[in-house]
Amino acid sequence: MILYIYLLTVVAITNAENTRDEVELIKNLIRAEHSDALPRHPGQPVNMTFDIALHQLLELDEKVEILMVVAWIRMFWHDPFMIWNATEWSGINSVTISPDKIWKPDLTLYNNAENNFQGFDQYGKTKITVYSNGEIVWFIPSVLRVSCKLEMTYFPFDVQTCPLIFGSWSFDQGSLDIHLKNSTGDLTQMTKSGEFVIDDFKASRQSLLYPCCKTPYAVLTYNVTLRRRAKFYLFNLILPGVLIALLSCFSFFLPPMSGERTGLVITNFLSLSVYILIVSDSVPPSSDTVPLLVKFYTILVTEIGLALMANCVVISLVVKTNPVPGWVRSVFLQNHWKKLYSILRSMLSTKFHLKDSEHHEKNMERENNKLNGTPLLHTSLNQDKSVNIEETEQNSVHDTTFSCPEKISYLKNISDFFDRFAKDDEVRKDWENVVKSIDNICFLVFITVILASVILMFSKGPHIIL
Numbered sequence: 001m002i003l004y005i006y007l008l009t010v011v012a013i014t015n016a017e018n019t020r021d022e023v024e025l026i027k028n029l030i031r032a033e034h035s036d037a038l039p040r041h042p043g044q045p046v047n048m049t050f051d052i053a054l055h056q057l058l059e060l061d062e063k064v065e066i067l068m069v070v071a072w073i074r075m076f077w078h079d080p081f082m083i084w085n086a087t088e089w090s091g092i093n094s095v096t097i098s099p100d101k102i103w104k105p106d107l108t109l110y111n112n113a114e115n116n117f118q119g120f121d122q123y124g125k126t127k128i129t130v131y132s133n134g135e136i137v138w139f140i141p142s143v144l145r146v147s148c149k150l151e152m153t154y155f156p157f158d159v160q161t162c163p164l165i166f167g168s169w170s171f172d173q174g175s176l177d178i179h180l181k182n183s184t185g186d187l188t189q190m191t192k193s194g195e196f197v198i199d200d201f202k203a204s205r206q207s208l209l210y211p212c213c214k215t216p217y218a219v220l221t222y223n224v225t226l227r228r229r230a231k232f233y234l235f236n237l238i239l240p241g242v243l244i245a246l247l248s249c250f251s252f253f254l255p256p257m258s259g260e261r262t263g264l265v266i267t268n269f270l271s272l273s274v275y276i277l278i279v280s281d282s283v284p285p286s287s288d289t290v291p292l293l294v295k296f297y298t299i300l301v302t303e304i305g306l307a308l309m310a311n312c313v314v315i316s317l318v319v320k321t322n323p324v325p326g327w328v329r330s331v332f333l334q335n336h337w338k339k340l341y342s343i344l345r346s347m348l349s350t351k352f353h354l355k356d357s358e359h360h361e362k363n364m365e366r367e368n369n370k371l372n373g374t375p376l377l378h379t380s381l382n383q384d385k386s387v388n389i390e391e392t393e394q395n396s397v398h399d400t401t402f403s404c405p406e407k408i409s410y411l412k413n414i415s416d417f418f419d420r421f422a423k424d425d426e427v428r429k430d431w432e433n434v435v436k437s438i439d440n441i442c443f444l445v446f447i448t449v450i451l452a453s454v455i456l457m458f459s460k461g462p463h464i465i466l
Contacts, residue, residue, distance in 0.1 A: 039079035045177040048077040053186035055461040073140040083134040096127040110165040156233035156292035164222040172215040200225040252439040256318040
């Protein structure tokens with residue numbers, strides 16, 4: 001017990017002596033150092049080494065063009081007045097001192113977007129470590145909020161580069177010379193972001209001469225390259241817009257006289273307008289460039305509007321009663337066009353697994369028979385007309401109340417009626433065939449243009465990542 005008590009007493013006395021030595025050492029260092037005096041030899045600048053490590057990406061606000069990141073600032077410099085012999089001070093090799101007790105560089109983030117534009121003293125006043133050989137290390141955890149000019153041309157497949165510009169506020173390069181510790185910033189502790197991927201974090205050093213001053217200043221620039229993840233915009237904005245536009249193409253399969261035809265296109269137009277409002281909230285208001293997503297939705301709205309106009313033209317054609325003009329017949333009712341339609345429709349039906357090829361061939365055969373021969377309805381009507389005339393003649397033998405001229409006039413009126421009916425029916429069927437041809441052309445043209453718009457949009461994006 002006596003030995004144990006003796007050891008505890010020795011350890012306590014030793015710790016007390018070490019603590020007293022550290023306190024005396026700090027007092028001695030602070031007495032020898034003035035917090036405003038540059039720690040340098042006459043005619044020489046203070047050489048400081050700077051490094052930064054990104055820890056977390058908080059936000060990239062496109063509306064106000066501000067980037068917020070959590071960063072660890074690391075500064076290293078040498079103070080020739082903060083040197084001591086560790087053997088004379090109980091082997092103490094380093095001490096920690098408050099930053100307001102000794103000189104420290106007034107390094108500032110030049111493109112700071114905070115309300116209070118200050119140096120790094122505002123971030124908690126972390127301690128400074130001083131080593132016996134005069135080396136000083138200052139680590140500062142900070143939240144950096146910087147202004148960043150954004151290029152939104154390829155949004156949402158855009159790549160943004162935001163600079164972090166550091167430099168001294170009061171000391172020129174002759175008094176404080178800042179150097180890079182590494183050619184790139186540190187990303188080893190970076191937390192993964194769900195919206196952006198940091199591709200690069202390059203650093204550069206410049207000596208800049210400002211209009212206000214006669215001597216240059218050392219400036220360090222760290223460029224953070226951010227690549228946007230487009231999965232959210234792909235599944236929530238791009239694909240729904242493409243599907244809505246494609247649905248408008250299938251309106252050409254509906255009967256022209258049905259009220260659902262234009263109603264489908266108008267509904268798709270209104271649905272796409274809702275998505276345009278969402279896009280307008282996602283894209284920053286800027287007049288410098290038009291984002292790629294805005295151009296894409298403008299194209300989709302234009303295509304749906306043209307589809308609505310095409311449907312209105314088709315509906316107006318199907319109710320016409322005048323004969324089909326010759327040039328319309330030569331363009332839309334010739335066999336070579338119908339063969340082309342048949343080939344294109346068969347290719348498209350194979351691509352989309354449509355099983356309507358037999359029905360289409362029957363329709364084409366009926367149309368070719370009508371164009372190359374006597375219309376079936378007209379033939380049947382003529383047959384019915386001859387039968388009715390024969391029946392009328394047979395009945396007239398037993399009817400002695402009508403004279404011969406009256407009978408001839410009566411039969412002529414019946415014949416004229418059936419002739420007009422057959423001609424009107426033939427004109428109606430001609431216009432129906434013209435409308436079918438226009439529908440086929442419109443469907444193929446619009447679906448091709450929409451798919452080409454999607455391909456063009458994805459090809460414009462320089463770097464696409466999901």
